[in-house]
Amino acid sequence: xxxxxxxxxxxxxxxxxxxxxxxxxxxxxxxxxxxxxxxxxxxxxxxxxxxxxxxxxxxxxxxxxxxxxxxxxxxxxxxxxxxxxxxxxxxxxxxxxxxxxxxxxxxxxxxxxxxxxxxxxxxxxxxxxxxxxxxxxxxxxxxxxxxxxxxxxxxxxxxxxxxxxxxxxxxxxxxxxxxxxxxxxxxxxxxxxxxxxxxxxxxxxxxxxxxxxxxxxxxxxxxxxxxxxxxxxxxxxxxxxxxxxxxxxxxxxxxxxxxxxxxxxxxxxxxxxxxxxxxxxxxxxxx
Numbered sequence: 026x027x028x029x030x031x032x033x034x035x036x037x038x039x040x041x042x043x044x045x046x047x048x049x050x051x052x053x054x055x056x057x058x059x060x061x062x063x064x065x066x067x068x069x070x071x072x073x074x075x076x077x078x079x080x081x082x083x084x085x086x087x088x089x090x091x092x093x094x095x096x097x098x099x100x101x102x103x104x105x106x107x108x109x110x111x112x113x114x115x116x117x118x119x120x121x122x123x124x125x126x127x128x129x130x131x132x133x134x135x136x137x138x139x140x141x142x143x144x145x146x147x148x149x150x151x152x153x154x155x156x157x158x159x160x161x162x163x164x165x166x167x168x169x170x171x172x173x174x175x176x177x178x179x180x181x182x183x184x185x186x187x188x189x190x191x192x193x194x195x196x197x198x199x200x201x202x203x204x205x206x207x208x209x210x211x212x213x214x215x216x217x218x219x220x221x222x223x224x225x226x227x228x229x230x231x232x233x234x235x236x237x238x239x240x241x242x243x244x245x246x247x248x249x250x251x252x253x254x255x256x257x258x259x260x261x262x263x264x265x266x267x268x269x270x271x272x273x274x275x276x277x278x279x280x281x282x283x284x285x286x287x288x289x290x291x292x293x294x295x296x297x298x299x300x301x302x303x304x305x306x307x308x309x310x311x312x
Contacts, residue, residue, distance in 0.1 A: 049137025114155030189215025
């Protein structure tokens with residue numbers, strides 16, 4: 026029987042991890058009148074003249090006092106579009122040349138997004154897109170979110186990336202439009218076609234995690250590398266074969282997919298806030 030190694034994905038203990046996740050959720054939601062996630066809850070739209078049968082509790086007393094005629098407030102119906110977080114649990118995500126690996130960063134980001142979405146009444150589902158069998162249907166339960174967060178804080182060193190396959194199998198089961206967010210290094214060649222297919226009916230976001238070790242290795246000449254997931258060895262010149270974020274961005278843009286490359290040693294929180302704020306201002310959450 027083949028044995029697998031279970032490892033902790035980051036140096037933070039359970040309490041520190043939860044604090045980091047909730048801080049990120051607060052940062053993502055702070056100062057935003059409109060949610061960057063579909064499912065912004067009940068929002069005020071306008072006031073109109075009172076009509077017989079309107080509930081008294083809906084009366085807009087401020088407008089009523091100003092005009093001398095009874096007015097009631099009208100609200101937008103709550104949107105409850107589910108959010109699916111597709112988290113890459115494959116071996117290549119464990120690469121780390123800094124404090125946290127791509128996997129650890131992805132998990133913290135996923136947790137922050139999940140809690141921010143729950144604050145806006147959007148149910149959250151989770152799909153593991155490595156070899157492990159992980160599919161959690163959308164839920165509004167914070168306890169359930171905490172359970173899968175702590176479960177995912179451990180990883181195996183032998184998982185292959187299956188983002189394209191897992192996403193393709195997920196799509197037929199989605200009865201309504203959903204917000205699909207992938208957190209991956211996009212090393213799966215089948216990921217792009219699957220995301221393009223998903224974007225035809227759903228709102229898709231790709232958060233691409235990149236470690237500095239994967240970018241250009243200046244002055245190294247030829248290097249011998251070993252692919253983490255397949256064990257295949259190869260000779261490369263000047264760089265490790267990471268999928269080019271600029272090329273991906275062009276492909277995603279044409280398909281209507283929002284793409285954000287995130288360097289693990291960069292200002293991730295700042296970039297995420299600006300990214301989701303821009304999506305909201307552009308009306309992405311109303312498409």
